[in-house]
Amino acid sequence: MSNFDIVPPAAIAAGDATDAYFDRTVETLEHAGKNPTVVAEVTASQFPSDDWYLFAGLKDAVQLFEGRDVTVDAIPEGRLFDGGPVMRITGPYLEFCRLETSLLGFLSHATGMATAALEARTAAPDSVVLSFGSRHVHPSLGAMLERCALLAGLDGISNVAAGDVIGAEAGGTMPHALVISFGRGNQEAAWQAFDEAVDDDVPRVALCDTYDDEIEEALRAAAAVPDLESVRIDTTGSRRGDFEHILRELRWKLDRRGHEDVGIFASGGIDPAAMRELRDIVEGFGVGSYISNADPLDFALDIAEVDGDLAAKRGKLDGKKEVYRTPTGEHEIRPADEDGDGKALFERVVEDGEIVASFDTEVAAERARTDAASVGFSATAESDGPGGNRR
Incomplete structure (x- = not known):
């Protein structure tokens, strides 16, 4: 049996690979008898920035939610984005509170590496x-x-x-x-x-x-x-x-x-x-x-609604959102109850704790090629490193 300093997969799936303050949060909410139904969103920036990143890590991330009373929507792996939410989680907060650390780690590290790889490819x-x-x-x-x-x-x-x-x-x-x-x-x-x-x-x-x-x-x-x-x-x-x-x-x-x-x-x-x-x-x-050695992308998870009411901390946009790829290749972010211009990018990946998405690397790679052309992702542009592409 190895003594490598590796957190075992079972601990990650159980939510034990968490920051300690989430354990305190669970203790406090359970003590107060509170477990609100929330909409939480994973974002790197609130508005489009023209700094494009290749979304990755979703295959691992969704496994955290298997068997939990939540529904999850996300943009597909291989999709490029430059702001707004990449994932939306809906359900009782205590169902996924302790998963946040691992969730962000899965998405942040992989997205940074995949973006750098796409820069090399292009x-x-x-x-x-x-x-x-x-x-x-x-x-x-x-x-x-x-x-x-x-x-x-x-x-x-x-x-x-x-x-x-x-x-x-x-x-x-x-x-x-x-x-x-x-x-x-x-x-x-x-x-x-x-x-x-x-x-x-x-x-x-x-x-x-x-x-x-x-x-x-x-x-x-x-x-x-x-x-x-x-x-x-x-x-x-x-x-x-x-x-x-x-x-x-x-x-x-x-x-x-x-x-x-x-x-x-x-x-x-x-x-x-x-x-x-x-x-x-x-x-x-x-x-x-x-x-x-690409830097992980600085994703954050924020609550946007609590029991149907708008909710967000300062500096974050409240309410459930949808993201669109416009016919001209823009990335548009709008309230979920408003129509956007172009193709809606969110897809259902977890339905009431059941993983309903499939993951095919070749399909995702083809999506990345198509999306890179659509949004003008080009390694010939001036860049400060992974993600520094300019349209």
């Missing part, structure tokens, strides 16, 4: 983009990270156990440690052993910057391994210099030596700015810390 729409970020997060979050990457439309993941959890096959080729294990000067032996050892369906990609100049190693790999598909360049930042020039030179020299079919794959500190600069030179990217 920065190089015609390139292969793989998720390499597992090593930067707590191992218990690996499946969440990889699912966010796929939801944003990335082409593959690296974490084996995460793939088992989310039903996706992990991929990968070789680390520097493999090359180093064969010793300096024996890079060919490492590349050839890999080619002989791994299954035929594993891409033949040689890592080519372990000991010597990237271009020298890449040309040696192309000569040493028949049917080499790509060379991966992962040069550390302290030795990188002008990375674009290096890769352009590599492309030229591969082509001049008859290796036009050998692609170039770039990894190591890759972000959307680098992807925009390199996407016409390389065939693919491994993106790690830009996604895994």
Whole structure:
């Protein structure tokens, strides 16, 4: 039995992964004999801001409400939003009071990562983009990270156990440690052993910057391994210099030596700015810390109605709301009893404690692609990081 510092799933589902003041709230309301029926909403900002985020984490979040006397509506995963509620919970407050901490955690962290992944995806729409970020997060979050990457439309993941959890096959080729294990000067032996050892369906990609100049190693790999598909360049930042020039030179020299079919794959500190600069030179990217280290979005849960009466704290909008995607791609927020312009985005996900929504990552990824085009989400815009996109 492990002694990892991980809150077990049973404690999360029970509501025990909560902030202590919610326990005090339950004690106080039960002592007073109060359990109002409320409408509570999860929001990041009250009004549209033109800072677009990709909604994620809903699949985990709805499981908190299974078997509880609440009804939940939410915008679907893969939908982009720039303000207003993303979820609405209706029911007796004590049914979900202690769930708030976990609920916001599920949505906040995943939405931040998914938004960063979508920025990477849109920065190089015609390139292969793989998720390499597992090593930067707590191992218990690996499946969440990889699912966010796929939801944003990335082409593959690296974490084996995460793939088992989310039903996706992990991929990968070789680390520097493999090359180093064969010793300096024996890079060919490492590349050839890999080619002989791994299954035929594993891409033949040689890592080519372990000991010597990237271009020298890449040309040696192309000569040493028949049917080499790509060379991966992962040069550390302290030795990188002008990375674009290096890769352009590599492309030229591969082509001049008859290796036009050998692609170039770039990894190591890759972000959307680098992807925009390199996407016409390389065939693919491994993106790690830009996604895994994305800041969680600061969601909050606020009561908007109590026993049918308008209620909200200062700075928040009272009353039940609906959100719409307008025909021109705007995100519109209106009182729920007023008609909006365009498509209403809320969908029922939990009905009286029964999960009624289905979750398909490929469907969500297609929704993200369509929505990104609709709202003008573009990594070519000036950005301060994940979510800083401007229409």
